[in-house]
Amino acid sequence: MSWAGPEDVFLSTSLASYLDKKLLVLLRDGRKLLGLLRSFDQFANVILEGACERAIVGDIYCDIPLGLYVIRGENVVLIGELDLEKEELPPHMTQVSVEEIKKAQKAEKDATDLKGSMRKRMEFLDFD
Amino acid sequence: MLFFSYFKELVGREVTVELKNDLAIKGTLHSVDQYLNIKLENTRVVDQDKYPHMLSVRNCFIRGSVVRYVQLPPEGVDVELLHDATRREARGG
Numbered sequence: 518m519s520w521a522g523p524e525d526v527f528l529s530t531s532l533a534s535y536l537d538k539k540l541l542v543l544l545r546d547g548r549k550l551l552g553l554l555r556s557f558d559q560f561a562n563v564i565l566e567g568a569c570e571r572a573i574v575g576d577i578y579c580d581i582p583l584g585l586y587v588i589r590g591e592n593v594v595l596i597g598e599l600d601l602e603k604e605e606l607p608p609h610m611t612q613v614s615v616e617e618i619k620k621a622q623k624a625e626k627d628a629t630d631l632k633g634s635m636r637k638r639m640e641f642l643d644f645d
Numbered sequence: 646m647l648f649f650s651y652f653k654e655l656v657g658r659e660v661t662v663e664l665k666n667d668l669a670i671k672g673t674l675h676s677v678d679q680y681l682n683i684k685l686e687n688t689r690v691v692d693q694d695k696y697p698h699m700l701s702v703r704n705c706f707i708r709g710s711v712v713r714y715v716q717l718p719p720e721g722v723d724v725e726l727l728h729d730a731t732r733r734e735a736r737g738g
Contacts (some may be wrong), residue, residue: 530678532706541702545711546670547666550697554686561682561708572699594711597688605701 532557534596540565542588551599552586560590565645572618574625576610579618608619647734651727653716661691661705661716670705679712681709728734 518601535554542565552565568586572579599605613621656674662683663669669692672685684706690699 525729529676530682530684530706537708541698543668545666554701561706570690573698590708591710593708595668595705597699597705600701600703603701603703605698607700611698630664 523599524578528619532561532563532596533542535596539599539601541571541591541595541597541599544588544592545594546592550583550588551580554596560588561593562590563588563596564591572622573610574618574621576620577613578588578606578610579615581615581618612644646679647730648681649679650689650730652681652683655717657722658718658721661687661714662712663714663716664711665706665713666698666711670699670707672705678709679699681712681736682709683709683712685716 518534532554536557537555540552540554542552544550549570549571550568551567552568554563555566556564565586565588568583568585571581572581650675657677658674659671661669661671661673662685668690670685670688670690675684675686677683682696684704686704688699688705690696690702690703693700
């Protein structure tokens with residue numbers, strides 16, 4: 518049986534059924550991209566039109582516009598079809614500006630960095 | 646090809662897919678391909694509070710390379726059949 522044939526594109530596991538729909542693409546680095554799926558291939562390389570990054574820090578979020586994105590398949594974790602009937606996020610979450618979310622992201626990063634460096638310095642205590 | 650064939654038998658069953666980033670998703674197995682990419686329907690995330698962005702995702706495609714475990718329904722596992730299939734595959738089909 519050959520696997521690379523063009524008929525593969527029509528296999529039910531292909532992304533064809535998601536074409537032209539609004540999708541959530543989860544990347545390996547934890548980023549979440551939203552956009553319309555315009556093209557894909559067998560490696561899950563995808564092209565997203567009108568892409569934006571959904572940055573979430575605690576209970577605040579922001580959709581940062583990006584434009585047209587070509588995503589290399591190896592970075593893709595999951596591609597989710599959004600249910601348009603349902604709310605995309607829980608009601609307690611509030612949208613903030615790009616500046617605010619960047620600030621919140623930096624604060625969160627600083628906090629984890631600090632925790633990491635403290636832990637490193639305390640390693641001799643061996644508290645696992 | 647053994648596991649590809651095996652997963653094809655499980656289409657329509659409820660499975661839980663745990664990813665390498667610790668996200669665990671429960672859903673009905675819709676389809677699987679030769680890379681063991683998986684499509685799930687009626688998905689829900691096991692730890693919903695931790696992953697609010699997954700709230701409105703009902704159907705999803707998971708890249709095979711990021712899967713850590715697939716938890717199967719016990720009745721979906723026929724050990725005898727798997728043994729036979731494994732031996733047949735080891736002999737070269």
